[in-house]
Amino acid sequence: MPHLLAAAPGLWLTAVFVAPLLLTVALSFAHPGFGDVTFGFTLDNYRTALGGLYAQTFVQTVVLAVGCGALSVLLAMPIAYFIARHAARFAGALLAAILLPYFSSFLIRVLSWQVILASGGPVDSVLHALGLLHAPLDLIGTRAAVVIGIVYGYLPIAVLPQYVVFSRIPRSTTDAAADLGAGAWRRFTSVVLPLARPGVATAALLTAVPMLGELVVPQLLGGGRGLLLGQLLQTQYVQSQNYALGSAIAVLILVAVGVLVALLLRLTRGFDEAPR
Numbered sequence: 001m002p003h004l005l006a007a008a009p010g011l012w013l014t015a016v017f018v019a020p021l022l023l024t025v026a027l028s029f030a031h032p033g034f035g036d037v038t039f040g041f042t043l044d045n046y047r048t049a050l051g052g053l054y055a056q057t058f059v060q061t062v063v064l065a066v067g068c069g070a071l072s073v074l075l076a077m078p079i080a081y082f083i084a085r086h087a088a089r090f091a092g093a094l095l096a097a098i099l100l101p102y103f104s105s106f107l108i109r110v111l112s113w114q115v116i117l118a119s120g121g122p123v124d125s126v127l128h129a130l131g132l133l134h135a136p137l138d139l140i141g142t143r144a145a146v147v148i149g150i151v152y153g154y155l156p157i158a159v160l161p162q163y164v165v166f167s168r169i170p171r172s173t174t175d176a177a178a179d180l181g182a183g184a185w186r187r188f189t190s191v192v193l194p195l196a197r198p199g200v201a202t203a204a205l206l207t208a209v210p211m212l213g214e215l216v217v218p219q220l221l222g223g224g225r226g227l228l229l230g231q232l233l234q235t236q237y238v239q240s241q242n243y244a245l246g247s248a249i250a251v252l253i254l255v256a257v258g259v260l261v262a263l264l265l266r267l268t269r270g271f272d273e274a275p276r
Contacts (some may be wrong), residue, residue: 014157024247032244033212045248054232054249061229062256069208070151073200075151076158081192083159084166095163098156110220113149114140117221121214141223149217158203165199166192201264209257229253
């Protein structure tokens with residue numbers, strides 16, 4: 001009985017995660033047809049996915065995910081540091097305020113940016129009132145609007161892991177650095193930031209990885225222009241019904257995720273929070 005109970009989670013994970021993954025890999029090597037596939041072995045799907053428009057889309061998506069992930073981490077870092085080190089009894093309330101938007105629909109929050117960034121919207125009115133803009137604001141349907149929407153959507157996810165790691169750094173370490181003559185910036189870059197590597201890496205992982213398959217934000221704020229991998233996958237599976245090519249693209253996304261994870265693990269190499 002103990003062995004059966006221990007095997008149950010493994011069987012569940014195999015059925016829900018491993019089996020679909022193996023099926024996707026098998027489909028990526030199959031011969032495509034409209035709405036069906038013929039199982040076999042061919043590299044034509046990968047040649048197509050790594051050439052022409054598909055390769056350009058793949059590179060654009062990886063660059064966008066890495067850039068927006070890094071921007072989310074950098075913007076979240078001072079917020080997390082302030083809450084962890086200076087907010088004291090208000091830390092819980094501030095974290096609740098950051099998480100509050102997650103109680104509403106992500107779709108509604110993205111659609112609200114269409115109103116905010118639209119010509120004649122709040123941003124347009126403020127920029128005109130300040131004399132910084134003399135023409136109608138035309139952000140909807142641009143890459144800038146996609147970046148704003150993605151960073152906004154994933155910013156709270158980047159705050160939480162960094163808050164956790166900043167709050168666990170003993171104040172005695174920064175006090176010792178101050179006693180040795182280190183200024184505030186030197187204490188942060190030489191003492192706090194190296195100790196915060198696990199939180200920074202986790203924040204980067206939790207933001208950059210889902211950004212590789214982001215579909216809603218590019219579709220609503222980018223107007224479908226500047227095709228990304230999420231839109232490309234939807235096109236192959238739903239419209240073209242080319243399951244073999246779609247599976248090859250999905251496998252390449254998994255490879256990109258694996259590379260990102262390996263790089264982030266390298267960032268935290270040698271870190272041991274509890275020395276033995």
